[in-house]
Amino acid sequence: MGPSSRSFNLGMLFIQNSKSMETQLSNGPTCNNTSNGPSTISNNCSSPVESGSMEDSKTNLIVNYLPQNMTQEELKSLFGSIGEIESCKLVRDKITGQSLGYGFVNYVDPKDAEKAINTLNGLRLQTKTIKVSYARPSSASIRDANLYVSGLPKTMTQKELEQLFSQYGRIITSRILVDQVTGVSRGVGFIRFDRRIEAEEAIKGLNGQKPPGATEPITVKFANNPSQKTSQALLSQLYQSPNRRYPGPLAQQAQRFRLDNLLNMAYGVKSRFSPMAIDGVTSLAGINIPGHAGTGWCIFVYNLAPDADESILWQMFGPFGAVTNVKVIRDFNTNKCKGFGFVTMTNYDEAAMAIASLNGYRLGDRVLQVSFKTNKTHKA
DNA sequence: TTTTATT
Structure with missing residues (x-):
């Protein structure tokens, strides 16, 4: 490739x-x-x-x-x-x-x-x-200023929603929930005001009212506070697949499988996707696993430009999964990047995905080399 | 039909 x-x-x-x-x-x-x-x-x-x-x-x-x-x-x-x-x-x-x-x-x-x-x-x-x-500035007056709005016309845009509510105060955020598949509005939205009193006024003024051109009245009330969930909801949240995230396109998954199989074959590890299993082998047999640093998976990034900084590493690797640390290696005197850096990622499969995707990536006029960090020792 | 915005 x-x-x-x-x-x-x-x-x-x-x-x-x-x-x-x-x-x-x-x-x-x-x-x-x-x-x-x-x-x-x-x-x-x-x-x-x-x-x-x-x-x-x-x-x-x-x-x-x-x-x-x-x-x-x-x-x-x-x-x-x-x-x-x-x-x-x-x-x-x-x-x-x-x-x-x-x-x-x-x-x-x-x-x-x-x-x-x-x-x-x-x-x-x-x-x-x-x-x-x-x-x-933190103050009681800005707390609980978030409104839940339902019964919105499906055609109403976020901008129109803000226009409707802006007469009652300064809007901090707005959102219209959409169907994940079709992208069409669910008729439900949120408006966060700067201050709670503004939210209260908006409820008084808009709850049960029909927006301009709408056929049905909307419901406006204070949104549920996430910290006020029932213990049941909290429990189910705790147990709902905490490690399942960012599956990505099918092609990426296929590539991930290949990589996992490669590494598993190379190190005789059978349980797929299991950094813990690999970790176990490491500690038991003292085998050197590339990139495995105990606290995560260390990735070597080579051919960075002299003016490269940490933010570029975050931007490149962040989308692939949990990144715990990035570091650009700089010359002590000039403070310019010496051409390489390191990224630590928590999960093996995400690190492997990042490497597979970013190795050979062209950043500006440079082609990056990305791999698990090896324990290179100075030659005697 | 409730997203994670005030320590």
Whole structure:
């Protein structure tokens, strides 16, 4: 298989990449709406006219739509690649400890916060497109401001939904749920207002009302709070295939099987997809498994450009699965990339998929070599 | 017919 045939699944990744990289040079914080996540026309980006509050932090970010399995350490690793972090917190359910899919990153330097927005907002990680924006000052008035709207006309767009609700306040996010197969609206949506009182007014004004041109009235009420699930729902969530994610196109699955079989044959391991089984063999027999570093699977990336940085590694490998760490190796004096770097991924099959897809990938005018890291020892 | 946005 030639290098050129391997870039098949990276189109979206780099459309995205070029966007975030280019906006880095533009002026000030940008209001990037992600293409496939919930978004809003009136985003919570600070504008001098709109917010004017001198209290708004310019270092503290809220990160939304994180993959369910992403840990706080991984969050810190990702955002730490931009600049020095003062603090970092992944928000978890108080009872189950499960990630709620969002977190906070507070930088030391406001310029790094701005850079993180420009570089990482819209980054694809597994099945998610993360959103990075300035955190509003925490206060009780902004909590429980999320509305559940049902009975919407199937033809209503997100923009029209926002237009309907915007008369009641500042909208932070909006979303219309669609059928996963057909993509058609389910007539159900969400509106998150900046403040709870705005949400209350919207309920008073719109619940039971017919939107312009609609034949049926809509229902507007406060959305269920994820942390208020019944214990049953929590349990079922805990046990529903936690490791099943990002199956990808059929071709990728087939390729994954081939790779697994190859590795299994090479090391005499029969149980497929089982890093633990391989790990067991490693520790029992002391065999050196390429890339296996105990905490994950270390991947060697060769032929990076001198100006390559960590974010490019996140952007390349993030979509394939859980990435715990990335590192660009730099020259001590020039601080330029020495042409290679490392990526650590948690799961073997995802790492193998990333290698299969990215080895031979053309990045700019360079063809990358991607493989499991080998334990190279200096020749005597 | 309920997505994971305020520590």
